[in-house]
Amino acid sequence: MDRNTFTGLFLIMIIIAGSVWLLKPTPEQIAKEKAVQHQDSLKRAGIKAPAATTTIDTGKIANKPVDSAALKSPFGATLNGSEKLITIENADLRVKLTTRGGRIYSVELKNYKTFDKKPLVLFDGDQNKFGFSFAAGVSNVNTNERYFTPSAAGLQVTGKDSSSITMRLSYSPTQYIDYIYSLQGEGYKVGLTIKAIGLDNVIANSSSINLNWESNLLRLEKSIVLDRTYSYIGYYNTDKDYDYFGDTKDDQKDIADKKLQWVSFKQHFFSSVLLTKDGFAKSSLSVSTDTSNHTDIKTLKANLTLARSSDGTFPLDFYFSPNQYKTLAAEGNGFEKQINLGWGPLKYINRVAVIPVFNVLTQFNWNYGFIILALTVILKLVLSPLTYKSYLSMAKMRVLKPEMDEIKAKVGEDNPTLLQQEYLKLYKKAGVNPLGGCLPLLLQMPIVIAFFRFFPGLFELRGQGFLWMHDLSTYDSIVNFGFSVPFLGDHLSLMCLLMTVSTLIYTYFNNQISGVSGQMKYIGYITPIIFLGALNGYPAGLNYYYFLANMFTFLQQYIIRLMVDDKKIHAQIQENKKKPEDAKKKKSGFAAKMEEMMRQQQQLQAKKEK
Incomplete structure (x- = not known):
């Protein structure tokens, strides 16, 4: 050159x-940075975010017909009802609950948009499921198919900066299952506490329940290939070990030897995490992909066994958050491990050196x-x-x-x-x-x-x-x-x-x-x-x-x-060539082995020629 x-x-x-x-x-970009700085300044000044709010959409969604025999089964009356959407939201999340299943119907992260500038919704609609299955008498009950009633008391703000809503599945006036959702004034956590009142003689094995969680991940990014590559199920056990699967191919895993503290339905830049402090006793997880579908990324499923806690409830926490390393690390619980920084030494290079320098x-x-x-x-x-x-x-x-x-x-x-x-x-x-x-x-x-x-x-x-x-x-x-x-x-x-x-x-x-x-x-x-x-x-x-x-x-x-x-x-x-052998640098072990290998190969070749 x-x-x-x-x-x-x-x-x-x-x-x-x-x-x-x-x-x-x-x-x-300047406006976005100012918004972030404004939120930071409010925190430093001790000013809290606006209180979380709760609203009810009175619009009804058509019901499916139910036969009369099913109505006479345990919880049979809950098969009939009208579906209403209830919205709880704070500065970061807009969460819609549905009375059909008492579950989360959709989640929107208010401060972010999709690649085509639409509201960023992680999941939405009836293709997503969240329900508990249990035996009641001779019948099997799945709460995802039942109609809940919002409790009037639950529609009130429970604190200066938090809100909660109680969804009730009634067996009788004194026997019921309550889903209590709570949301702080800011942040990505949605609390869910499940209480079963007076049902010990109705529900078989009421000390544990089986949870069925299923989500069709919506396309959020420009590259559907990368979105699928970086979307998978991650899980973190009570021994603080993290693992994941389903990034490169469809797969299924059954985990019974260790309790899982949380399970993550992770997308490229956002994730939905379900956590319980006591751990899920048994877990069956699966990932499937329909490559002909250009609106859904993957379908993720989790069947989990949840044990009753010491206070008689089944406590859970949802986290719907961006996959930003410092945000996840601030939440604790090892959430930052969802971000794949590479295997072996690559992971430590990124965590110890690259990320700190980048943050500076x-x-x-x-x-x-x-x-x-x-x-x-x-x-x-x-x-x-x-x-x-x-x-x-x-x-x-x-x-x-x-x-x-x-x-x-x-x-x-x-x-x-x-x-x-x-x-x-x-x-x-x-x-x-x-x-x-x-x-x-x-x-x-x-x-x-x-x-x-x-x-x-x-x-x-x-x-x-x-x-x-x-x-x-x-x-x-x-x-x-x-x-x-x-x-x-x-x-x-x-x-x-x-x-x-x-x-x-x-x-x-x-x-x-x-x-x-x-x-x-x-x-x-x-x-x-x-x-x-x-x-x-x-x-x-x-x-x-x-x-x-x-x-x-x-x-x-x-x-x-x-x-x-x-x-x-x-x-x-040329000067090196003139030096005697013992004055030269000692030959490395690798060079010595290589020279010996060459000598042996030459000897073998000479024998073959003979």
Whole structure:
């Protein structure tokens, strides 16, 4: 790479950086940030949010006909009734309850919108179920099919900043089941306490009940593929262990050996969590997907066994919240583990390093495009020593290439074992580690992959625009095909395309630096093309980060190029060759094993030839 090329790349970086700093956040982003700051200022001033409210929709929904025999069974009278919707809401949630089943009918997060700017409703309608099944006499009762009566006392505000509503399923005037819903003035928690009064002789095994919870997750994000990928069932047991399933395929799990403290119906950026302090004794969970349906993401089901608590009630808590790490962590109960930060070391890199740095940067109230830029700069500075060592090692291999070509001409390509052995002798004399360029890159890989897990699940990017990208949490399509194209999908993402082009350019110049030749020279070009198809549907914020990483790598290599002189490297290698063996650096264990392996292979080949 000559000086003019590097100068051109450097000027490109200056232009990009200048345009980034000159751009300002959109008015919508400023208004949203002011709303958040206003809520924070109210909290600091000790001003509480408006009280939660309760309203009843008097409109009736048509009833299903019931035969007379069923009306004479236990709780038979509750099969007949009129369905009414009751709304309880606070500053963050609007929750509709229905008298049919006494369940939550729909949940709206008031401060958020769907990708197409509609009210963000997690679930809605009769396709979603929440009911208890139990045996009463010879009949099996499912509360999801019964009509509850709102208690007049329950329609009142129970405190200065909270509200509750009692839904009653009557067996007789003195025997009934109460669902008591409660909602604070702000927050994402909806309390549900279930009381069974005077029914010990009516309900068989009244010490526990079976809960059937089912939800059809509605499409909330632009990319239905990513929405489905990041939607699954998560669960957290009383031993504080978290697990999940159903992200990549339909599945079903039965858990009886451990109690589950909570079960989560998680979507990409929002989740519905059902928690009980005493734990669910038995759990049967399942995930199914109808790929022909473009309005529902997945169907999630949970059959749970809930034991009666010491006070005779069955206490539960719902949490309907955004999947924002700090929000979930503030709720406690291990909710933040729903956010998939990667496996093994990747998870700890994100939790211990990436998230804290990201949270510090967000305090400056910059546009998230600037924050990703700053995060990239910090990462590149941290990794710069490894980048320097990698470049230096590749420069040494480039200087040695003429001598390696001479050895190849003498030995020939028909004896690869002997050829590798001669190469190792050359490396040893020159004091060069052939893996010196690879090892620093391998050490960087966990961090690079950790960012791959970090950005797609980053709630803060949702709805945040930058440059031409209207939403950094999803793809930025410049071409919508209207049909699915093999390898690419139904669109082409501009930032993914730019990332791919920059990676191809980086691969070209990297080959010049390392002196790689033969088939290896072309393998590096295949990977970026594969990434174009793999990352085309991924968030623009992720591709933007990879693009910035490539540009800063260009800049780093330009600076290192000024610091590294091939003539000095060549002179140093020649000096190393003159040193006696014992004065050279001790051979690494890996190099010794590799040399021994080459020797054994050569011996085996010699025996075969005989």
